[in-house]
Amino acid sequence: MVSDFVIKVRFGDAYRRFNVSVDDNNQIDIDMVRLRAKIRSIFDFTDDVKFTLSYVDEDSEMVNIVDDNDLNDLMRQRFKFWRIFVRGNGILPLEFSQWRNMMHKSVGKIMRKDEAIYYGSAVVAWVGLVSAIIFSKPNVQVIHPPPPPVSKGWFK
Numbered sequence: 001m002v003s004d005f006v007i008k009v010r011f012g013d014a015y016r017r018f019n020v021s022v023d024d025n026n027q028i029d030i031d032m033v034r035l036r037a038k039i040r041s042i043f044d045f046t047d048d049v050k051f052t053l054s055y056v057d058e059d060s061e062m063v064n065i066v067d068d069n070d071l072n073d074l075m076r077q078r079f080k081f082w083r084i085f086v087r088g089n090g091i092l093p094l095e096f097s098q099w100r101n102m103m104h105k106s107v108g109k110i111m112r113k114d115e116a117i118y119y120g121s122a123v124v125a126w127v128g129l130v131s132a133i134i135f136s137k138p139n140v141q142v143i144h145p146p147p148p149p150v151s152k153g154w155f156k
Helices: 031-045 068-076 094-110 113-135
Strands: 003-011 012-022 052-058 062-066 083-090
Touching: 003 031, 012 031, 031 052, 031 068, 031 083, 062 068
Parallel strands: 003 083
Antiparallel strands: 003 012, 052 062, 052 083
């Protein structure tokens, strides 16, 4: 008999939940690729956003979910439901990605397409420039003076 299993996902202050199927062998009908895709979808993350998934195990320790083996281990713990935590681990915080997506959708409703392209290009250029300034490492090359000539004594 196939049943549904609840997965609750928390990102910041936002909680979302969805169901996955569990078969008679107690195997979940989701793998890491589909789980990450589902989380990207429900929180509206872009493809370039990097994030880490974790959960609290039966020993009350925070454990990262990295691959399908971790998912199977999570299933063996017999939780009533899963509570998964999402944390960003990229250069820009996940909140920035969500803000960018929200602005993109809102601007599209307000402006005509040609206005959005013009202003959007300016904002993207500005954000890119600011990001490059903030996150770039200075390329500094230290130049040392040449060593002093070696003296051979009073007489040459």
